[in-house]
Amino acid sequence: MKPTIDGFYGNFGGAFVPEMLHKNVEELKNNYITILSDSEFKKELAGLLKNYVGRPTPLYKAENLSRIYKTNVFLKREDLNHTGAHKINNALGQILLAKKMGKTSIIAETGAGQHGVATATACALFGLPCKVFMGELDIERQAPNVARMKMLGAEVIPALSGSKTLKDATNEAIRYWIANPEAYYLIGSVVGPHPYPDLVARLQAVISKEIKQQLLTENSIENPDYVIACVGGGSNAAGAFYHFIDNEDVKLVAVEAAGEGVNTGKSAATFQLGSLGVIHGNQTLVMQNSEGQIIEPYSISAGLDYPGIGPMLAELLTSKRCIGLDATDLEALEAAKLLTQQEGIIPALESAHAIAALEKIKFKPTDVVVVNLSGRGDKDMDTYMNYFKNGK
Amino acid sequence: MENRIEQVFKQDKDLLNIFITAGYPKIDSLSKISQALINQGVDVIEIGMPYSDPLADGEVIQEASSVALNNGITISNIFDQAAEIRTMSNSIPLILMGYFNQLLQIGVENFLIKCKRSGVDGLIIPDLPVEVYLSEYEEIFKSFGIKMSFLITPQTSDERIKLLDKACSSFIYIVSDNSLTGASSDRFNKKQIAYFKRIQGLNLRSPSMIGFGISSKIMVKEANIYANGAIIGSAFIKALEKNEQMSFIDKLI
Numbered sequence: 001m002k003p004t005i006d007g008f009y010g011n012f013g014g015a016f017v018p019e020m021l022h023k024n025v026e027e028l029k030n031n032y033i034t035i036l037s038d039s040e041f042k043k044e045l046a047g048l049l050k051n052y053v054g055r056p057t058p059l060y061k062a063e064n065l066s067r068i069y070k071t072n073v074f075l076k077r078e079d080l081n082h083t084g085a086h087k088i089n090n091a092l093g094q095i096l097l098a099k100k101m102g103k104t105s106i107i108a109e110t111g112a113g114q115h116g117v118a119t120a121t122a123c124a125l126f127g128l129p130c131k132v133f134m135g136e137l138d139i140e141r142q143a144p145n146v147a148r149m150k151m152l153g154a155e156v157i158p159a160l161s162g163s164k165t166l167k168d169a170t171n172e173a174i175r176y177w178i179a180n181p182e183a184y185y186l187i188g189s190v191v192g193p194h195p196y197p198d199l200v201a202r203l204q205a206v207i208s209k210e211i212k213q214q215l216l217t218e219n220s221i222e223n224p225d226y227v228i229a230c231v232g233g234g235s236n237a238a239g240a241f242y243h244f245i246d247n248e249d250v251k252l253v254a255v256e257a258a259g260e261g262v263n264t265g266k267s268a269a270t271f272q273l274g275s276l277g278v279i280h281g282n283q284t285l286v287m288q289n290s291e292g293q294i295i296e297p298y299s300i301s302a303g304l305d306y307p308g309i310g311p312m313l314a315e316l317l318t319s320k321r322c323i324g325l326d327a328t329d330l331e332a333l334e335a336a337k338l339l340t341q342q343e344g345i346i347p348a349l350e351s352a353h354a355i356a357a358l359e360k361i362k363f364k365p366t367d368v369v370v371v372n373l374s375g376r377g378d379k380d381m382d383t384y385m386n387y388f389k390n391g392k
Numbered sequence: 393m394e395n396r397i398e399q400v401f402k403q404d405k406d407l408l409n410i411f412i413t414a415g416y417p418k419i420d421s422l423s424k425i426s427q428a429l430i431n432q433g434v435d436v437i438e439i440g441m442p443y444s445d446p447l448a449d450g451e452v453i454q455e456a457s458s459v460a461l462n463n464g465i466t467i468s469n470i471f472d473q474a475a476e477i478r479t480m481s482n483s484i485p486l487i488l489m490g491y492f493n494q495l496l497q498i499g500v501e502n503f504l505i506k507c508k509r510s511g512v513d514g515l516i517i518p519d520l521p522v523e524v525y526l527s528e529y530e531e532i533f534k535s536f537g538i539k540m541s542f543l544i545t546p547q548t549s550d551e552r553i554k555l556l557d558k559a560c561s562s563f564i565y566i567v568s569d570n571s572l573t574g575a576s577s578d579r580f581n582k583k584q585i586a587y588f589k590r591i592q593g594l595n596l597r598s599p600s601m602i603g604f605g606i607s608s609k610i611m612v613k614e615a616n617i618y619a620n621g622a623i624i625g626s627a628f629i630k631a632l633e634k635n636e637q638m639s640f641i642d643k644l645i
Contacts, residue, residue, distance in 0.1 A: 006523075016492055016519045016520065016521060016524070017519060018447060018448040018519050019518065019522075019542065019544060019545055019548060020567065022521070022547075022548070022552070023547045023548070023549075161458070162444065162445070162458075171445055175448075175450075175572055178447075178570060179571045180570075181547055275497075277496060278491075278492050278493040279493070288497065289497075290497060291466060291467050291497060292443075292491070292493040292494040292495075292497035292498070293444040293461065294444045294445050294493075
């Protein structure tokens with residue numbers, strides 16, 4: 001699914017950036033497709049994804065979950081990537097792009113810290129200085145990832161404004177970029193001004209490309225019936241959906257974080273609670289009040305509490321090409337427990353939201369259901385231990 | 393009186409534009425501070441509409457915005473105070489500065505109607521790109537007679553400056569420096585002066601004002617050499633914090 005030349009997916013997208021960023025965004029827009037299509041770039045990225053990241057990641061048939069849900073559940077094991085999540089696919093691609101564009105320093109925002117770790121890793125590999133902006137609250141709740149970033153040589157800069165989470169980290173990264181336009185801004189999700197949503201979607205599209213190949217060659221299945229992914233900004237969903245979007249027989253399911261419940265005032269379910277607005281340089285669905293002030297979202301998962309949603313996902317959801325579901329904190333925690341005890345896989349809290357959706361869909365026994373397991377749960381052990389210590 | 397902005401730039405004097413965050417330090421401060429500014433001879437008043445996610449603002453204005461929002465400032469309250477300022481002076485241009493999402497939620501047309509009714513003359517919307525303005529909104533701005541400013545920065549190419557100048561119906565806002573951190577010196581540096589001269593050499597049709605990081609009388613003078621005036625934001629907010637706004641303005645004029 002490609003945006004228009006101005007970066008719009010239907011009514012969503014575009015580049016609403018202050019003039020200070022015009023030159024940077026324009027430079028990226030004019031170069032990204034040429035560089036991404038270059039055969040040398042493709043070869044270098046493919047080599048890194050294979051031998052450094054460990055791709056292709058397995059497509060694992062989860063027999064125990066399949067028995068419970070009386071269908072055929074496959075897990076796309078993005079959690080087995082180097083650094084523990086899908087974020088590295090994008091970070092490496094953009095680092096190579098930044099190098100081709102002659103950039104010598106990198107900045108990034110991070111929520112759960114997975115994108116920060118992926119970026120810090122890529123920067124360590126290529127010897128580039130790296131600053132990662134992270135909300136002060138997220139620094140607290142994702143301490144292991146902060147320690148990893150620091151050990152990798154990145155400078156972690158706390159975002160102290162607003163809700164002190166992902167949206168504020170993004171604001172701070174953009175402000176730093178305005179003041180230091182020579183830096184390359186390595187966005188971690190399919191958000192931001194055009195061309196970032198398209199750039200990140202293309203770099204994550206490897207997920208759905210592999211799913212398609214693995215279903216066919218390992219299981220003689222042409223196409224899945226369902227692809228399920230969690231959505232904050234939407235990068236793992238965009239990657240898992242990408243090559244299936246044009247095939248209407250494949251049902252795409254995006255699972256948002258409901259927090260304590262969609263209508264409790266403590267939620268991050270942007271598709272259900274948002275309206276058309278502008279955030280971080282693109283027009284999309286935004287959680288906001290009647291005067292356009294952004295509402296601070298809430299989820300137990302630091303990677304999903306974002307008050308916007310990538311413009312491509314906004315279009316897929318509003319056009320009903322994609323089914324929007326949600327999972328609460330409790331449902332995600334229970335899903336994490338189920339996956340751990342049934343399959344021996346501890347998922348990231350973000351990915352646990354996608355697993356939770358299995359409860360919410362009536363599958364046929366013949367259905368082929370692929371859940372994108374976007375990350376692993378090491379970073380969330382504190383949260384899990386706190387929840388489960390009361391014998392839950 | 394039609395087009396107060398044009399009128400003000402016809403004057404043969406150094407022009408001073410003061411930026412105030414509406415709702416800071418108190419919810420009703422805007423109209424009170426404006427009365428004092430008018431009495432002191434300030435030429436243009438720029439009103440910041442506090443926003444939850446002010447991407448193009450430095451720390452001082454971010455903090456002021458956050459205080460103002462906690463004070464309960466709303467857009468309709470800002471328009472009420474603007475109308476009150478208009479009763480104090482029929483000639484001073486009032487410019488609103490805010491973010492595009494604020495217009496989008498209220499509705500661009502509805503917003504312009506409110507501007508017109510309360511005597512607001514122009515807008516500065518840093519995150520509304522000129523291309524979108526020209527294709528979607530220029531006509532409606534014109535029909536309400538609300539003027540639009542555009543920002544240019546040290547990175548803006550001559551070609552793009554010409555495009556922004558053409559689209560501009562108010563003054564060009566010359567951002568003196570990419571840094572958003574406010575004043576760091578009481579003089580412009582050589583690089584900044586060279587940048588101002590480059591813009592001056594383009595002989596723009598629109599008047600221009602220099603802003604970002606201006607804090608001293610010398611800088612106001614210099615801004616008036618290379619452009620048609622100076623804009624002071626963060627330094628004024630800092631003076632407000634210390635309740636020294638009167639002496640601060642006196643020192644500049």
